[in-house]
Amino acid sequence: MSTLLLKMEGLERHYHMPSGTVKALDGIDFEINDGERIILLGPSGSGKSTLLNCLSALDTPTSGTYDFAGKSVPRSPKYVSGWWNLSSFPKNRTALNIFVNILRPLTKVLFFPIEYFSNSRPMAKASEKATSFRRENIGYVFQFFNLLQDLTVLENILLIQELADSRDVKRAKHLLRLVGLENEMHRFPAEISGGQQQRVAIARSLAKKPRLLLGDELTGNLDSKTSEKVMTVLVKACESEGITCVFVTHDESLTKYATRVVRIDSGKIISDEKVM
């Protein structure tokens, strides 16, 4: 029997816009077990990327709970807007508002210590906790690969290990073998193809042996043949490393690589199906 990796209950993420409140996530209840490969499908603006951001602790839910491996995931404290921010003034072009806009930089400087201790410092601390959570538990693969162009393929993987104080050249080379790029390890990203770059990004995301691998439109920048190859490599690597995966995509054809397909629309899960 597989064990529960993470659990979200009543998760909401609301954005306050001038035109009104946008409910990007609207009461998500979601559980993921170890070893699952989940594809999150949904149209643009459905909330799937926001959900991914909440899963990686990049974004802080407005309400609801999120536990990872039985522990609550760190989240940023709510921003306390003090009177010194003069934010309650309407943004119209009245003389008072113009005066307030002139005054604002001054109050920002004058009240910097209060702002720092009431908002900046707690938020920075929380942000570091969230970063630490990602470092220990999350791997991330981006649509545009985002490899560091100044580092070789091998160095890109080693860098992530070094930042986590766990440099392991053996593992880095093993991961490159796993994604079929052992012969390209000393080449620079610009010298290999897009598909190869994405495979390096996958190896990089596995460098610290994360428990959860997240991918945001990770084949969105590749042709279908390369996408197939990348996904095959990814599934193989995740199975070999025993890593749970959540991929956000528009591409229905990727569902064949999933063990579970979750559809989301208007911030709500509308279907959740096991594939195998």
Added chain:
Amino acid sequence: MFTLLTKRLARSLWRTKIRLFAVTLMVMVGVFAGISFASYAHTATNMYDDIYADSDEGVNLPDIWIENPSWVWDGEMSEFICEEVANEWLESNLALNECEPRLILDGVMFHVNEDGNESIIPAVWHGIDEGNIDRVWIPDNDCCSGVMASANDEIVIDVRVATGMNLDLGDTVSIGSGTGSMNYTVVGIGYHSNHLYFTQGGSLFPSQPGTFATGYLTAEGLENLANLSSGTSNHLLIDIVGTPEYDLQSTDEIEGEELSAIIAKINSIMEEIDDSPSLVYSRSGVDSVELLRADAEGAMTTYIPVTAMIAIVAGITIFLSLQRLIQSQAREIAILRTLGIPRNVIIPSYIIMPLLIGLVGSTFGIILGYYIGAPAMNQIYEDIIGIPIMESAEITPLIIQITTMSLLLVLISGLFPAIQASRLDPLEILRGNYEIRISSKGIQKVTSRLPSTVGLTIRSSIRKPTRLAFTFIAVGLSMLIFGSMTLMVSTMEEAVIGNVEDNQNWDAQVVVPFGGEIEVSAWAEDKGAIHELLLEFPANAEGDTRYLMTYGLDEVSTDSTSMINIDLKEGSLPSINSEPPQVIIDEGLQHFLDWQVGDRQTLVFGATSLEIEITGVSQGEISRMVYFHRQDLSSVVGIEATSVLLDLPNGVEIDNELGEISLGITQKQDLIQTYETLLEQQQGIFGSILALGVIIAIIVLFNTLIINLTERDVEIATLRVLGAPIKKIGAMMLGEHIAIGLIGGLLACIFTILGTQALISSFVQWSFYLTVNLDLIIALELIGIVVFISAMLTPIGIWRISRMDLVEKVKDLS
């Protein structure tokens, strides 16, 4: 279309407010400094021209001085020389206007201060007869009052004496000149051309109040004081109609050929009619006049390069900012080009923006320069030179000149980025290849064995070599302002205080009249003071009109306990009674005349020529000097001594008895204090210039490091999303900043040394020679400051990263 593009560019610039502020500040600083320095330069030049003019308001400066350095000519001889000069006057365009005898004597002033303590102050007294030439300057200003002395017991004292000793019209002063003392009533307070720059003979630094005095009596009044017969003089002032060109000491060319020919003729007349050596020179031989000219000329020649230097630094910061802006807007520009917008529509916006920045910066610079900089610089002139500014320079043309120059440089700095923007290849950009910039293969190879974090730090530091090179140039230039000032002060301090403190072991130098050394030596023996005779006599190298000072020492030694310890740079000490006499020359003479150890050269003492053999070269002297054994020099000039050096035992002080038998007493401690006080007084100015350099360096480094950081937003966001702790990124950034700081600091150091050497060589001249002391502490200080500034910008980078909205950034990454 153009308006829309300009508006878009303005908005983009406004988004980088801090950088925008920094570059505007740079332009402002450039214009402010330019106006301030220009105002000083033009005011100093105007003052020089006005004061010395041959007009009713000016002092009618003589064009030729004939000086008797040994003693005096009696009235008959004085008139005879003037007649001979008039009779033998060369056929030339220069017509003789007047020849006026003048008696100028060293002496002392006996002053009782408010605490009741009496002090003996070295002084120079002028006996003015007709006063048509070289008049006492009593301008219509709060500084000055009264009239010229007309009775034999009246005196006009210098403004600095009146201020320093709290004297006013009607007060009585007690003065002496080797034969007792007399009282005179102050009837005027003014200035004299020989003492406008108020220094004690030979010093380069203005005397402190109460340490030096000058006064202007009637000719008869001074003759009475010195117990001399009527009509006695030791100077003949020759005025030529108009103001002829004269030979400058600072150049190798002969600027005033006609005047030089007349001087040569007068020299030959003097050789025929007077056995004792005499000196004939133009205004370049009068220290005070020459110093004011050199100051005005130096200010005129340096203000444009200094302003240009700051404007270039501002231009570099604008250039780098615009280049970064274009890089970040490359995609937009590519889209516009794809949509068919022609190149010539894109260029103007990128030219207008730097001009706008230039205009805003210049406006603030003009306001600050006009209301603060220029008046402050004029105040500095008044404080250091000690003369009231009668009329400031017309500032409007200077504002136009400086602003135009700054705007031109700013415009040029915007041209290249504008052309670069118009030449972007849309296809390459839309393919995404434009933003990929990787370090060179060489750097990659060198750093491949290092940990990836270190390798990335190094590679990303050097990823944009052009930007880095420009940054280093800008930092180097800005630190040049700081460094050259520090190095100059250190060099001057070493040359003045160091030389006097370390190489001279006397407490007082007592100037004596002809034969007066016997009385002073007797006084010293009576008081148990160690004493040594010193003979100083002016001379010049054969074929060279510039004067040097020969020193006859009883003990020519490098021993640290000797009265005057010679800092021998090369060669050996001279032997006494050699044939020809052996001497040591200072390194300035070696530099200007290319005289070397082992050479035999000829010195001219008035009508007497003397061959000498150079055995060594000394260092540390500012003026030109030749050291003899006193006995060797005395046999040539016919004088035993001109002063006595005293090493006073504890408890023995200079007294009135010594004052009355001397022509002036200089105390070593006063010399040191004069320079130290000057340094203290000028702390504010030094501080301002040092701060200016540091502020510019901060702005330049800040600009580049922020650009480096914004350029790597995607990289850093990726690392943050992948869990890189901010401390690690901060450490990488600190490493990068320290590396940039170290290279920048080293370059700043090299710039400073080269710049200071160039600066010093630009104003080094015959009467003022210095070599830059390569001080390791200053070098480390410079490097340390740049590294410190660079490292201190790391928290700003960390703060920026900590504020990074990763959710927004992830949208860009995916």
